[in-house]
Amino acid sequence: GAVVSQHPSRVICKSGTSVKIECRSLDFQATTMFWYRQFPKQSLMLMATSNEGSKATYEQGVEKDKFLINHASLTLSTLTVTSAHPEDSSFYICSAIFSPEAFFGQGTRLTVV
């Protein structure tokens, strides 16, 4: 089946720094990728839709200047959490659809200290 690879799987950073998370589709092209955030014991919440070659579409309440998304190629989307704060600590997961199934990256556990 299709594979989506996400990196890093775990990152700890200091408050105020920026963190970049990569999401790659390994054996298929993904013009659209999705970024989710999941807090403990809560469901996946869609943050934004990443579109290859154009601007990302952000969900209501998600700050586009804080969560920078770049989808520069058909196999790579990146999410950069800028000026991270402890409340940004969460599990971030990317996804791409290889119709009709959605495939997920392994997730990135971000801890901001």
Place this chain on the structure above:
Amino acid sequence: RKEVEQDPGPFNVPEGATVAFNCTYSNSASQSFFWYRQDCRKEPKLLMSVYSSGNEDGRFTAQLNRASQYISLLIRDSKLSDSATYLCVVNPPGSSASKIIFGSGTRLSIRP
């Protein structure tokens, strides 16, 4: 009303029991439905697709009720390893790259 709704649980049942949970969706034109399983601190993985005619995979049975707009998942002879969160997923109509909608998940805990 949420686009996809699930009972969050937790469902706590003994090993060997049969357990079922439902998921309702609001968009009557939705075409694709799935159940995903998510283990703690892991990414969701596809458990099974839900077809109009219903489908069965071993101990798992998924059904779709279009008239009432819900899908269901039945687990028979539950095992300890079935403990997880089960996510209902609906792919609304639209472009081929439509975003999928997740339910909040139902937590299932199987006890010895």
